[in-house]
Amino acid sequence: MNLTIDEIQDFKGKYPKQIWSLFFSEMWERFCFYGMRGMLVFFMISQLNFHEKEANLQYGATQAFVYAFTFVGGLFADKILGFRKSLFWGGLLMIVGSLILATNPHDFFFLGIAFTVVGTGFFKPNISSMVGQLYKPNDSRADAGFSLFYAGINLGALLGGYLCIAIGKGEIFSSIISESMRWNVAFGLAAFVMVISLINFVFTQRSLGTIGLQPGHPESELQSAPMPKWKEYGVYILSLIFIPIIMKMVSVPEYTDYFMLTVGPLTLIYLFYEMSKVTAAERKKLWAALVFILFSILFWGIYEQSGGSLSIFAAKNLNKDLLGLDPNGVNNSGGAFFIIFLAPLLGLLWIWMSKRKIEPNTIIKFGLGFIFLGLGYYVLFATRLFADLQGITSLNFFTIALLVITLGELCLSPIGLSIMTKLSTKNLQGMMMGMWFLASAYGQYVAGIIGASLVSTNENASNYDALITYTEGYKQLAIYAIIAGVVLILISPLVKKLMQGVK
Incomplete structure (x- = not known):
């Protein structure tokens, strides 16, 4: 290795060069x-004949396991x-x-999903x-770096x-791809x-x-005994064994209920065990991290109604008054579009405010994230004002809601990634990052339940009635989001005080 950790961290300017790669x-x-995420609910309803409520619960279960497995990873x-x-x-x-999904998505849907969950x-x-x-x-440049990283990945x-x-629905390339x-x-x-x-990662x-070197590598920063090969191969074999288990779990949402009721308490017990082995100052930081994690659920x-309800x-209640674009495509990618433009600007704003000692601390940024989220959902509620008698409303106005919600996401998600690395001890960074994503798993699980609750119980309800039901739920x-923001x-x-000077 021709670079030491100190040489990498002593970079000049706003961003380290490695962040681009x-x-x-x-x-x-x-x-x-995000391609998978956008297709799940629509594919289950249109191709696998799932009911809307069932598709929402299935979406929540699948996404919950995606994020839950990040803790294991x-x-x-x-x-x-x-x-x-x-x-x-x-x-x-x-x-x-x-x-697998590309070969036969109808017959091997859950097998393909299980591989992607574990991966x-x-x-x-x-x-x-x-x-x-x-x-x-x-x-102090770390928040700006994560914001830039967040903007870059949102291009994808x-x-x-x-x-x-859009390809799956036949909205684009339908003339060259058979139905x-x-x-x-x-x-x-x-x-x-x-x-x-x-x-790209190989280079x-x-x-x-x-x-990122393996524990026990001779050039690793933390020196330890070489890692036995049987342990490494054991991880590979165990992860393959997990695939049929995950396949069964995501195909039956009830199993997800049992899993989520079990894994959360066990994870907290393990965290408390690890916390008992650190210093008092480090323990306070981990308690602060736990506050961020719980509120993020x-x-x-x-937030994750975007992939569910x-x-x-979008499929039933939105028109195409935004440049003729597909409403499902806009719903699934609109947030990323706004992040690409807003994240670098927000990152530079944090740096500017930091230099003048007026930057809000991380917990206040979290609170602002909730408030913007709540305001965005109020805009979603207001889409009913533009609806016609068929229950079709404006994609333009819907997109404004995505913009406001994205401001909330930018106050929370990239800052959350950054604060997990700052508050973690060096030997627990991967685990704490995994816990951050495990909280996202619970969020996805809750999102599925919320989405299912928004579906009209009246099977004979009109499209206009469905619009009223959904917007009332939004x-x-x-209200819940704004209350949470004020509490934070x-x-x-x-x-x-718990953060011990970490910003």
Whole structure:
């Protein structure tokens, strides 16, 4: 390795050069993920004949396991594989899952999903952890770096979020892709971009120095005994054993209920065990991290209606008055579009405010995230004002809601990734990043339940009645989000003390 960790962290300017390569790999992974996310509910309803309520619960279960497995992936990366090998293994599994779906999405839907669930668990938390290690502790540029990273990867979310669902629905390329092959091509596109992601990461490793090496590697920053090969191979075999189990779990949402009621308490018990082995100051930081994690569950439960109930709302209740674009494509990629433009500006704003000592602390940023989220859902509620008697309303006005919601996401998600790396001890970074995504799993699980509750119980309800039911539910979610934001701002002094000077 020709670079030390100090040489990497002593970079000049706003951003380390390695961040560009890392977000390029993550960008293509997000193409795959958001492409899949946008297709799930629509595919289940239109191709697998699921009821709307069932599709929402199924979506919540699938997405919950995607994020829950990031905790497992983060743990194995910390203890056995290291970030690099974990990421590469996860990418391979995602490619296999996407290829299965591309071959026969109707008959092997849940098998393909199970491969991508396990693969994402190994890929997602570890690339974010490597970004965190590009910065020294308390480097004020870290928030801006994560915001830039967040903007870069959302280019993939924008492309995948729109293209995959639009191809599957036949909104684009319908003249060159036969109707019988549209979904195969859409899923196959996700596999193709993951291959690009892994090839890019192979070249990226050359500039990462010691970052992400396997525990026990002779050049690792933390010296330890060499890792026995049987442990590494054991992880690979165990993850393959998980696939049929995950396949069964995601295909039966009731099993997800049992899983979520079990894994959360067990994870907290394990965290408390690890906290008992650290210093008092480190323990306070971990308590602060736990506050962020718990509140994020509520945030994602509300935010992630985009892949569930809002997907149905877009298909049934939105017109094409925004440049003739497909409403489902806009719903699935609109947030990413706004992030690309807003994230760098917001990152520079944080730097400008930091230099003048007026930057709000992280907990207040979280509170602002909830308030913007609530305001965005109030705009979704207001779409009913533009509806005709057939229950069709304006995609233009709907897109304004996505803009406001995206401001909330930018106040929380990239800052959350950054604060997890700052508040974690060095040997628990992968696990804490995994816990951050595990909180997202609970958010996804809650999102499915919320989405199912918004479906009209009257099977004979008109499209206009469905619009009223959905928008009334969005108003209630707006109220919950704003209350949570106010609570966070009120308790910010207490959490700031726990953070021990971390900003």
